[in-house]
Amino acid sequence: MSSSRFVLEEPIAFLRWLAAARQAGWASFDDVEVAQVFAVAATAALGRHDGRERLVLPPASATGAARFAHAIGLDEVLEGDSAREPAEHDRTVTMTRIRSYGQAESLARKIVGLLLPTRPATDAATLFWWVLVxxxxxxxxxxxxxxxxIACAQRNDSGPYAGSPALQVVVVDNGIGVFEAIRRTQPAVLxxxxxxxxxxxxxxxxxxxxxxxxxxxxxxxxxxxxSEMAKRTRGRLFLATRGATYLLDRSRSPSTQPTVTNGQSADYPGTLVVFETALDQVGSYDEIVTGIQELAASRTPQRIVHRWLRFEQPPAAVARVLVEVAAEDTTAAHEFSSQHLEPKLLRRESVALDFVNLxxxxxxxxxxxxxESVRLAWARKVPMYVVNATPTIRRQLEFVEGYSLGG
Ligand SMILES: Nc1ncnc2c1ncn2[C@@H]1O[C@H](COP(=O)(O)OP(=O)(O)OP(=O)(O)O)[C@@H](O)[C@H]1O
Ligand SMILES: [Mg+2]
Structure with missing residues (x-):
């Protein structure tokens, strides 16, 4: 085992090692040559103390992969949250546990800000932020x-990544897995x-x-x-979730098809998702998002589509509602809609959504x-205005409008 390499190029090797470790009840990175961040996070997630899994992770020693595991907070995350700063700024962040909605956006922003410090507003930073959220x-x-x-990320710029640095982000849980979550509403899925x-x-x-x-x-x-972001940036996407794995690797060829496995041979007790893309492959965030929307719309069954949003200045009497408070908290976004938009629309009062701060x-x-609100506006025949939206946000809004009012 002394030459084990846990790299995203071949993630199944890691899952096999993990399966053996789980059977033994004990996992150590001491004999591992290289462990990318996804492998450390996926292992750390199992070293929990709530009695679910009995995987013991000995304190990390000073050898290669074990030192890395320690540096990104393996010891701390087993005890709870880690507040320690990463050992190598710009290249790694420490693993962080997340339990609530409210943490998602700020953690995504923090991770991207630490790993792409000189380019907080670039397309790549926005893309990785989106994936994490x-x-x-x-x-x-x-x-x-x-x-x-547990969420973590790493910037790779040596070995095979030399000359084309890539960011790898990982989010992993030990929950019910995708099959259990999705079969409730998808009876055809067996x-x-x-x-x-x-x-x-x-x-x-x-x-x-x-x-x-x-x-x-x-x-x-x-x-x-x-998955479309991975395809369009020649990236890698790996998912492993209770009985199935999916690996899409576009890094060598833009037409490589994904590999899917079913069964217990390469299992993960929860859901592990890894996304990796070379920074110089990202291109334009706006173009990527717009292209994906167009594809999604073309895959949705054709329906009669109503246009109801008005992207123009509203008459003076129309109430303006600033969209800013609830950024990236979808529960809050829904509450915002039911508190500030829907009551007005029910009274047949028009509203103008102002995106100036977003x-x-x-x-x-x-x-x-x-x-909900655009459907309500349409049903009550009340105009709904949008002002100060960026071109991409406008297209995103038109996309929601299209499928919400379709059929
Ligand atoms: N971590 C996870 N654990 C269990 N099931 C998951 C997990 N992530 C995704 N799923 C399952 O996969 C489905 C599809 O996920 P996806 O993110 O594409 O859509 P969604 O979360 O339902 O909607 P949206 O992302 O648009 O809010 C989910 O509805 C859920 O059933
Ligand atoms: Mg989702």
């Missing part, structure tokens, strides 16, 4: 793991692998039945966007804000 939200919404999930493939399709969710476009909280778009936001956030 969506994955963290999935843990809180779907995993049902009371301990929450195996963990089918569940995983379905979960990556647009408008597929464990929270609403097939053929619908969303609930107040979910649009079934999070994993679809993430420059980027995920699709899920806008879904929670608009899905």
């Amino acid at each position: 969506e994955l963290l939200r999935n843990v809180v919404q779907h995993s049902m793991d009371p301990a929450g999930g 195996t963990p692998a089918q569940a995983l493939v379905r979960a990556l399709e647009p408008h597929v969710s464990g929270t609403f039945a097939e053929g619908h476009s969303g609930t107040v909280h979910n649009a079934g778009l999070g994993l679809f966007f993430i 420059r980027v936001c995920t699709q899920s956030f806008l879904h929670a804000l608009l899905h």
Whole structure:
């Protein structure tokens, strides 16, 4: 075992090692040559103290991978949250546990800010922030793991990454897994692998039945966007979730197809998601998001689409509602909609949503804000205005409008 390398190029080797470690009840990185951040986080998630798993992780020693595991907070995360600063600024962050919605956005911002410090506003930073927010939200919404999930990230710029540095982000939980979460509403899904493939399709969710476009909280778009982001940036996406794995590796060729496994041979007791992309492959965030929306819209069954949002200045009498307080908290976005938008619309009063303080936001956030209210506005025939939206946010809003009012 002394030459074990846990790299995203071949993640199944890591899962096999982990399976053996779980059987033995003991996992040590001492004999591991290289462990990328996903392997350390996935192992750390199992070293919990609530009696669920009995995986013992001895204190990390000073050898290669063990030293890295220690540096990113393996010892601390086993005890709870880690507040320690990372050993190597710019290259790694410490693992952080997350249990609630409210933490998702700030943690995503912190991780991206630490690893891409000189480029906080670039396309790559926004893209990684989006991926982290969506994955963290999935843990809180779907995993049902009371301990929450662990998030971590690493910037790789040596060895095979020399000349083209890449960021690897990982979010992992020990919850019910995708099959269990999704089969409630998808009766046609019979195996963990089918569940995983379905979960990556647009408008597929464990929270609403097939053929619908969303609930107040979910649009079934999070994993679809993430997999498309991996494809469009020649990245890697790996998911391992109770009985199934999915590996998409576009780093060598832009047309490589994903590999899916089903069964216990390479299992993870929970949901592990790893996203990795070379920074210089990211290109334009706006183009990526717009392209993915177009693809999602084209995959949704054709329906009569109503246009109701007005992207113009409203008449003076119309109340302006500032969209800013609830950024990236979809529960708060939905509450905001039911408190500030829906009562007005029910009284047939028009509203103007003002996005002046919001420059980027995920699709899920806008879904929670608009899905119900735009349907209500349309049903009551009340105009709904949008002002100060960036071109990308405008297209995101039109996308929600399209499927919310369709059919
Ligand atoms: N960490 C997880 N644990 C268990 N199930 C998950 C997890 N992440 C995703 N899933 C399952 O996969 C489905 C699809 O996830 P996805 O993020 O694409 O959509 P969503 O979360 O339902 O909606 P949206 O992301 O648009 O709010 C979820 O509805 C859930 O059933
Ligand atoms: Mg989601």
